[in-house]
Amino acid sequence: MKRLLFATLLLTAVLAPAQTKTYIALGDSLAWGYQPNDTNRGPGDKGYVKIVADWLGTQQGTRPRLVNLGIPGETSASFFNTSEIGYLLNSNYPIFGRKSQADAFVATVAQERGAGRVVTHVSFELGGNDMLDLLTPQFLALPFTQQTAIADQTLAVVDMKIVNAMTLVRQQLPNAVLAVPGYYNPYGAFPGTPIDTISRYALPRLNQLLSFRTRQFNGAYADTYFGFVGRELELTWIGEDDIHPRSSGYSMYGDRLLKRLRLRQLPTP
Numbered sequence: 318m319k320r321l322l323f324a325t326l327l328l329t330a331v332l333a334p335a336q337t338k339t340y341i342a343l344g345d346s347l348a349w350g351y352q353p354n355d356t357n358r359g360p361g362d363k364g365y366v367k368i369v370a371d372w373l374g375t376q377q378g379t380r381p382r383l384v385n386l387g388i389p390g391e392t393s394a395s396f397f398n399t400s401e402i403g404y405l406l407n408s409n410y411p412i413f414g415r416k417s418q419a420d421a422f423v424a425t426v427a428q429e430r431g432a433g434r435v436v437t438h439v440s441f442e443l444g445g446n447d448m449l450d451l452l453t454p455q456f457l458a459l460p461f462t463q464q465t466a467i468a469d470q471t472l473a474v475v476d477m478k479i480v481n482a483m484t485l486v487r488q489q490l491p492n493a494v495l496a497v498p499g500y501y502n503p504y505g506a507f508p509g510t511p512i513d514t515i516s517r518y519a520l521p522r523l524n525q526l527l528s529f530r531t532r533q534f535n536g537a538y539a540d541t542y543f544g545f546v547g548r549e550l551e552l553t554w555i556g557e558d559d560i561h562p563r564s565s566g567y568s569m570y571g572d573r574l575l576k577r578l579r580l581r582q583l584p585t586p
Contacts, residue, residue, distance in 0.1 A: 338381040339429045340373055342366040343396075343422060343486070344442035346561060347498075347570070348387030349407065353559045360408050361385030364562075365498070368571025369440060369578070382434060384409060384425050386418050392446045393478035419485060426489045439486055440496045440574070441536075444527060447475045448500075448519050449560070457511045468519040476526050483534040495536030496574055499524035502542065503560040506549035537577040544569045 342348050350364020366385050374380030389403030397419045404410040416424060429436050451471060486495060502520050504513040524542055531538040550556045552566035
């Protein structure tokens with residue numbers, strides 16, 4: 318009986334397809350898949366990242382190993398340091414002595430190579446929190462021309478950080494498919510308000526920046542902005558004073574990303 322059980326287990330191990338490929342997700346709370354009704358610490362196999370990983374499994378024969386390094390609250394600046402505490406939700410980081418997301422990415426690539434796996438895909442989403450951090454009562458009380466000037470200055474800094482981050486991605490993974498979703502405007506649920514007005518100005522410009530840099534770094538940019546227009550209350554938690562997508566909103570993200578990824582040929586290891 319023991320011999321039969323051992324033979325069965327051995328045969329299962331031999332026949333089970335090995336995970337030889339890896340998908341790494343980088344970014345903020347949207348990459349993490351955050352929802353206000355789900356604040357448990359975990360590995361981040363959810364949101365649009367899960368949708369992409371599941372689809373890659375259908376294309377590659379086996380679902381790739383998923384490493385989600387997204388950190389809720391991460392900005393284009395904190396990507397390179399450890400100033401954002403949202404990592405506490407992500408079990409891919411230790412509670413104490415954690416690396417920055419940028420350093421964790423480099424370490425993960427080295428780890429995957431050492432294990433004989435190929436990182437075929439990387440998704441990347443940063444910049445939204447840089448804009449969100451501007452939206453203080455003091456900022457919203459300024460004349461619109463001053464708001465736009467400050468937003469433009471912030472976007473110029475974000476642009477430099479995005480270039481640095483994408484340069485790092487390409488230095489580590491020159492052949493991986495780089496997938497970059499844009500941002501949506503949850504405040505469109507409240508048209509004509511000061512917060513909606515400046516968001517309608519700043520977020521399309523952030524998306525233009527991301528689209529341009531994605532093309533520069535040979536990636537696939539997916540627009541998500543217009544998919545949320547007129548559906549903000551349905552697709553996000555903004556009606557409950559939270560900007561994040563509901564499950565339906567993340568499905569929208571996943572669908573938009575997959576449309577772009579289907580146009581890309583899988584990289585050669």
